[in-house]
Amino acid sequence: EYPISLIILELLSIVFQSSSSLKASYEDWLVNYGLSVSPFHMRWQTALFNRQFYNWGRWKPRFLYLWFSMGMVFGIAAMFGSVILLGKTLMQTLTQMLTEAPTAQNDRMLQVVVPGVNLPVSQLTYFFSAILISGVIHEVGHGVAAIREQVRFNGFGIFIFIVYPGAFVDLFTTHLQLISPVQQLRIFCAGVWHNFVLGVVSFMVLFLLPAFLFPFYYTGVGALVTEVSEDSPANGPRGLFVGDIVTSLQDCPIYGVEDWNSCLGDFSQKSQIGYCINAATLQQLSFSARGMCCCGTGSYSDYSFDCFLCPLQYACLPARKVIEASKVCRTNADCQKDFVPSFCVTPSLENQTRLIRVKHPPHMDMLFVGHPMHLQYTVSLSSFVPRHSFLSIDLPVVIETFCKYLISLSGALAVINAVPCFALDGQWILNSFLEATLSSLIVEKQNRELVGFLILLAGSTLLAANVALGLWMVTAR
Secondary structure, eight states, rough: OOOOHHHHHHHHHHHHOOTTTTHHHHHHHHTTTTTTETEEEEEEETTTTHHHHHHTTTTHHHHHHHHHHHHHHHHHHHHHHHHHHHHHHHHHHHHHHHHHHHGGGGGGGOOOBTTTBBBBBBGGGHHHHHHHHHHHHHHHHHHHHHHHHTOOOEEEEEEETEEEEEEEEEEEHHHHSSHHHHHHHHHHHHHHHHHHHHHHHHHHHHHHHHHTTTTTESSSEEEEEEEEEETOTTSSSOOOOOEEEOOEETEEESSSOOOOOOHHHHHSSSOOOEEEEEEEHHHHHHHEOSSOOOOOOOOTTOEEEEEEEOOOOOEEEHHHHHHHHOOEEEGGHHHHHOTEEEEEEEEOOEEEEEEEEEETSSSEEEEEEEOOOHHHHEEEHHHOOOOOOOSSSSHHHHHHHHHHHHHHHHHHHHHHHSSOOOOOOHHHHHHHHHHHTTTTTTTHHHHHHHHHHHOOOHHHHHHHHHHHHHHHHHHHH
């Protein structure tokens, strides 16, 4: 949804520009402050940071030469790799469209993100912040590399296109055209190189986060509940509460959020697990029922009774008494111990519904009935448990989530910008690469430009096809 504030600013800009008495002063005001306003696009450019950019560009010349030379190698490799990745993603998308396999979407490394559709509104702050930071780091790479190669730096700016923020640098084009193709490659590849480095640094922070937060938070003891949505089946007097620590789901131990997601994923793929009960207890607790449905169930928050499939019959059993302190099983053979006749009884449930015992001591076990993914989507957890009561339970989650967005979006920015496509860094990387490698093989510059144009046309088509089909998969299906 387009922000109301931007709509108001654009309407005001239209009003000022259409007024003969205000147009000149308004345009002068925009120029003085480096502002530009047009439909769906706003940008601000300044020379305030030029001194800082020049300081960075002249710091340790030898190191910067090696740094941006590494970036040049990475950028060229990324240009070829991005084409392979986009080709693979396109094939996966087409396969999914033809087979209508919904699980294939999760296997694609690149996916189109539409805020409010496949990106939760609650995550928009992380999303736009990560995009802006990734864009700034990208342009800082271009600017510092340009100064290192003696290209005049005119300024730095930030823009908003529709709702997406970004950054840019203004370089003196004539200087860019005068330097060698290898020098141009160091400049053009610097952006994707810095995005890659930002992704690596974010990954290292995410990986070492337990060590960084060790004095304040401990891990490996379970998954800490940080939020339970109002419509969650876990919301209730015998459900989960903020601050609870989940230690197991059925017989699946939980040491952190990854275990929680993995266990629920396994439950949704496998059949309902059973529970061991000895023959005497079974006879005492049950009353038999003929047919598939034997008795009315209690409320899911209490879940007093359920229909269990017992040997050769269905029986109504008090679910909590059967499940608590019972060993889980798949067959009767799993229950044979000490020569005591025992049976593996399984809740009789329909479709993808599962009965799951959730341990969160010291509270009574929660009995969840429903699709496991519903529990996963409506309960938020953290692997970090505060050592002191005054510490926030949300801080580690915020850091984790932001690092994941930086890794994802900075990596995506590196891949997309490296594609040999018109108007992206890949266009200039390709042109400089062809000049550096084919000038002796294809003497005529016009022929080299034709080769570059054809490659750019193919790359642009490949990227456009991925974006178009990706949007269709997200919005139309």
